[in-house]
Amino acid sequence: MAQQTIGFIGAGNMANSLVGGMIAKGIRPARIWMSDVSAERLAQLSQQHGIHHNTDNNEIASRVDVLVLAVKPQVMQQVCEALREQVQTRQPLIISIAAGVTVANLKAWLGDVPVVRCMPNTPALVQAGATGLYGDPSVSADQKALAGQILGSVGLTFWFDHEKALDAVTAVSGSGPAYFFLLMESMIASAEKLGLDANTARQLVLQTATGAAQLAIASDVGPGVLRQQVTSPGGTTAAALNAFEAGGFATLVDDALHAAAKRSEELSQ
Numbered sequence: 001m002a003q004q005t006i007g008f009i010g011a012g013n014m015a016n017s018l019v020g021g022m023i024a025k026g027i028r029p030a031r032i033w034m035s036d037v038s039a040e041r042l043a044q045l046s047q048q049h050g051i052h053h054n055t056d057n058n059e060i061a062s063r064v065d066v067l068v069l070a071v072k073p074q075v076m077q078q079v080c081e082a083l084r085e086q087v088q089t090r091q092p093l094i095i096s097i098a099a100g101v102t103v104a105n106l107k108a109w110l111g112d113v114p115v116v117r118c119m120p121n122t123p124a125l126v127q128a129g130a131t132g133l134y135g136d137p138s139v140s141a142d143q144k145a146l147a148g149q150i151l152g153s154v155g156l157t158f159w160f161d162h163e164k165a166l167d168a169v170t171a172v173s174g175s176g177p178a179y180f181f182l183l184m185e186s187m188i189a190s191a192e193k194l195g196l197d198a199n200t201a202r203q204l205v206l207q208t209a210t211g212a213a214q215l216a217i218a219s220d221v222g223p224g225v226l227r228q229q230v231t232s233p234g235g236t237t238a239a240a241l242n243a244f245e246a247g248g249f250a251t252l253v254d255d256a257l258h259a260a261a262k263r264s265e266e267l268s269q
C-alpha cells in the first residue's frame with residue numbers, strides 16, 4: 001500500500017488541499033499524479049508540490065492504482081466516459097469527492113470498478129475537514145485504508161455502511177460550515193450595531209467561534225452541559241438564549257438540516 005500511486009483528475013481547490021495534506025503526512029510526491037484542463041495550473045502545482053502532471057486524463061489513469069475524481073459534478077459524466085476504457089483495463093480504485101454523484105452513476109459511466117464515494121467539506125482547505133465515506137462492496141479493506149489515508153490527510157474521516165447516510169453527512173458537515181458562517185455574519189452585524197468597530201467585531205466573533213469549538217472538542221461533556229455551565233439564571237447569556245428559544249432556534253436548525261438532506265437526496269437522483 002505504501003508504494004501505490006495516486007492520480008487526481010481535476011487540479012482545483014480540493015485536489016490541491018488533498019495533495020498538500022498527503023505530502024505533509026509523509027506521502028512521497030513521486031507517488032502522486034495530477035491532470036487538469038489547464039497546463040498552467042498544473043505547472044504551478046507541480047512546482048509547489050513536486051508531483052507529476054499531465055493534461056491528458058487518460059495518461060494519468062494509465063499510471064495509477066488510485067484515481068481521485070476531483071472535477072465539478074456537472075462535468076463528471078463526460079470525464080468518466082472518456083476514462084472508461086483505461087479504467088476497465090487497469091481497474092484502479094476510484095475515489096469520487098463530487099457532491100451528489102452516486103456510486104451507481106459512477107459505475108454506469110466507468111464500468112464495473114471499485115468505488116469510494118466521499119463527502120468532504122471546505123475546512124479541508126485548511127486541514128480541518130470532516131469527510132463521510134462510503135465504499136461499495138467490491139472495495140477491499142486495503143483500498144478502504146488507503147482512501148481513509150488520503151481523505152484523512154485533511155481532517156477527520158467517518159465510514160458509513162449505506163450510501164444514503166451521505167445525504168445526512170451532506171446536511172451536517174458538507175453544508176455545515178455555511179451555517180456557522182451565517183451565525184458569525186449575524187453576530188458581527190449585531191456587534192457593530194452595539195457600537196463595536198467592524199474589525200474588532202469580526203475578531204471577537206471569530207475568536208469566540210474558534211474558542212467555543214476548541215473547548216467543546218477538549219471537554220469531556222457535551223455542548224449542552226457547556227452551555228448550561230456558562231448560563232447563570234437571570235444573567236446576560238440567559239437573556240440571549242431566551243431570545244433564541246423564543247424565536248424557535250432548535251426547530252429552525254432541525255428544519256434547515258432536513259431541507260439540506262432532502263435536497264441532497266433529490267440531487268443524487
Ligand SMILES: NC(=O)c1ccc[n+]([C@@H]2O[C@H](COP(=O)([O-])OP(=O)(O)OC[C@H]3O[C@@H](n4cnc5c(N)ncnc54)[C@H](OP(=O)(O)O)[C@@H]3O)[C@@H](O)[C@H]2O)c1
Pocket residue numbers: 009010011012013014015035036037038041057070071072073075079097098099119120121122123174
Ligand atoms: N470545495 C469544497 O469544499 C468541496 C466540498 C465537498 C465536495 N467538493 C467536490 O469536490 C469537487 C472539486 O471541487 P473544487 O472546489 O476543487 O472544484 P474546482 O476548484 O473547480 O476544481 C475542479 C478542477 O477540475 C478542472 N476540470 C474541469 N474539467 C476537467 C476535465 N475535463 N478534465 C480535468 N480537469 C477538469 C477545472 O478546471 P476549470 O476550472 O478550468 O474548469 C478545475 O481546475 C467537486 O465535485 C465538488 O462537488 C468540493
